[in-house]
């Protein structure tokens with residue numbers, strides 16, 4: 039098979055430079071394409087030697103060629119200008135009093151909903167809060183906060199470009215969703231996902247927030263590994279629905295943090311969709327997914343039950359409309375999230391006392 043220049047540029051059009059908001063072909067960054075059998079070589083020209091997303095873009099370009107052109111393509115990328123000394127990603131810049139992972143082990147149980155509302159609730163309590171959407175494969179935080187399609191700005195400071203988190207509803211957020219078109223997220227795998235994540239952690243102006251929350255993807259994959267290995271996590275908040283089928287996966291999620299090599303304290307469990315309450319019958323509770331499955335799991339695992347959040351239409355709708363339900367001053371559901379935030383703070387205080 040013969041690879042053509044058009045195929046190469048077509049694939050590279052899927053690689054977007056986050057700060058410029060355009061793809062690398064349109065930006066004129068791709069030069070000198072050479073093709074020899076299954077080997078494709080080209081140059082990527084960056085405006086700045088220390089572009090903070092350089093590694094991610096190079097990785098994305100490689101993946102795009104494998105994905106769109108040929109799975110066995112060999113890619114050789116030269117970048118210009120060459121950095122004087124390749125700077126490793128700097129760790130000490132990330133300072134947060136408490137870094138908390140919101141995780142589950144199970145998909146679709148409401149991790150992102152809980153993470154977003156917990157973040158806004160902590161901010162309502164007066165804390166400074168950052169929220170990192172680490173779900174490389176299905177980033178949903180920007181949509182839930184109404185900032186989908188926003189491109190974070192970058193600024194130069196201390197000799198390197200730094201990404202400025204987007205501010206909304208009183209919190210600072212960053213998501214891989216700001217940097218890749220939704221349909222392209224599938225190409226962000228393995229080492230590349232990890233490197234993108236590290237940039238969002240270490241090359242961003244998080245300030246020194248009281249809390250940095252991390253919304254993790256479902257399962258226990260590369261991203262989880264990076265987060266638990268790289269970050270001094272204060273603890274993890276685990277989300278589950280009451281369903282029996284969810285619980286086994288959730289236990290795996292809990293054990294990931296409890297693994298002796300990882301050893302991250304689990305702050306407690308949130309039972310989401312604990313019961314259904316229709317808007318017109320606010321006092322009624324229908325246990326669609328079984329009663330108190332999460333509560334029982336918490337007891338079995340010897341964990342605090344941090345909150346029981348009902349399944350209500352307003353939570354789903356607010357997730358779609360970009361206005362988190364906890365921002366609606368004093369609804370019953372908002373109060374449930376405020377209560378969750380208080381319990382998280384208490385759980386951390388208990389840890390600190392020992």
Ligand SMILES: Nc1ncnc2c1ncn2[C@@H]1O[C@H](COP(=O)(O)OP(=O)(O)OP(=O)(O)O)[C@@H](O)[C@H]1O
Pocket residue numbers: 142144145146147148149150151152173176178254255256310311347348349350351352353354355357358
């Ligand atoms: N308590 C709730 N009441 C109503 N809808 C909810 C509730 N919790 C979550 N949802 C809805 O369920 C869907 C899944 O929630 P969410 O995206 O938060 O789950 P997730 O665990 O982050 O999923 P993923 O594993 O894909 O990351 C969303 O549409 C959300 O609005």
Ligand SMILES: [Mg+2]
Pocket residue numbers: 149150151173178253254255
């Ligand atoms: Mg999610």
